[in-house]
Amino acid sequence: MAGRGKKFIDAVDVVRKQDGRIDLFNTILARKDPEAQIPALVSGASISSPRSPKVSPSLESNAPPSVSVDQGLSRSSPSPPAEGETVAFAKVHMLVIPRTKVDKLSDLSGDTGLNILLELQERADWLLNRLKTETPDVPFLEYKMGFHIVPSLVQLHLHVISQDFCSASLKNKKHWNSFTTSFFVELSMAIEKIKRDKTLALSSGERKSFEDELKRPLECNQCSVRPSNLPALKKHLEQHFDQRAKAWRESQK
DNA sequence: GTTCTAGAAC
């Protein structure tokens, strides 16, 4: 590929100003056709806060923009996302995607694979710093970054996702387990493994055992509670979020 | 990925 072009989609494209407001876009670029070009970044669900008054004129200005996510995705749009859009499974859920054509994590090997992961890490760290400093309403969110070991869409995508998992889009056990079991491979783990083993290839047996993780009983990611069904889990997650928000507010007093 | 629904769970 051309050496000059940007190898990675700028994460600044993910935090984008629109209509005088700062919107967060969660973005997935599905390359269903293996031969297709990776498209320009497309917008996902807008989770801007209409009542956020603080908006700087430009992402490049000295004063960083205020990005408010307190409205949450669950209240963002009652209609299902249009084609080209995607869903977020938490208050903040973004993807960092290499421009290099790579289907999935298990295709990576050697120094080439390691370098792709390191460049993704560099970009994701940058994004994470922005998220932490530019989401004043939810500074208490914690984040993880990682990959689905067996992705449902090709073109490698690194999830940067807050750990509240409060989202109307979270609708089944598979969704939940894909982010909260070993099916979700954290970036740091992937980097360690490729350094050690020189490959991230999966045997069919390994693949099967990871897929079995998706069928595990529900378990809270923040405490030892094991909700009996998904609605109970979602209610429980809301309580964690409210509790964290309250604790943070009180710590500011 | 989504929608639909049988039947399990409550």
Next chain:
DNA sequence: GTTCTAGAAC
């Protein structure tokens, strides 16, 4: 009776 899951079809 109502809620919920999970598999099939798309």
